[in-house]
Amino acid sequence: MKIKQLEETVLADGTIRKILEIAPADFVLFGFLLEGFEGFCNYTTIVKDNRKVMQLDISPDYRKQVMEIITHIGETVSSHPGNKRNLPVLPGSGENPYHMPDH
Numbered sequence: 484m485k486i487k488q489l490e491e492t493v494l495a496d497g498t499i500r501k502i503l504e505i506a507p508a509d510f511v512l513f514g515f516l517l518e519g520f521e522g523f524c525n526y527t528t529i530v531k532d533n534r535k536v537m538q539l540d541i542s543p544d545y546r547k548q549v550m551e552i553i554t555h556i557g558e559t560v561s562s563h564p565g566n567k568r569n570l571p572v573l574p575g576s577g578e579n580p581y582h583m584p585d586h
Contacts, residue, residue, distance in 0.1 A: 484509045497543035
C-alpha cells in the first residue's frame with residue numbers, strides 16, 4: 484500500500500494534521516485499520532487539488548505510535564501474499580490471478 488504524505492500541520496491544540504494520498508483501492512482498508520486504534524487519531528476524506536485525499540488528525544500523545552502503525556500497515560499490505568493487485572493479467576492466458584483457492 485503506497486501512502487504518500489502531502490502536508491503536515493500542527494494545530495493550536497497540538498494535534499498533528501497530515502494530508503495523505505492513498506490509492507483509491509486502498510482507502511477503505513486503510514481507514515478500517517485505523518478505526519481499530521480509537522482515540523489515537525481520526526480521519527476524513529477531503530478534496531484537495533481536485534482529488535480525494537485523507538485528512539488524518541493525530542493526538543499529540545500518540546504521534547509515535549500512529550506513525551509506526553501507518554508504516555506497518557503500508558509494509559504489511561504491500562508484501563502480503565493475499566495482495567493480488569500487483570500480478571499481471573495476461574490476455575488470453577485463461578488464468579485468473581485474483582482467484583483465491585479454498586483451503
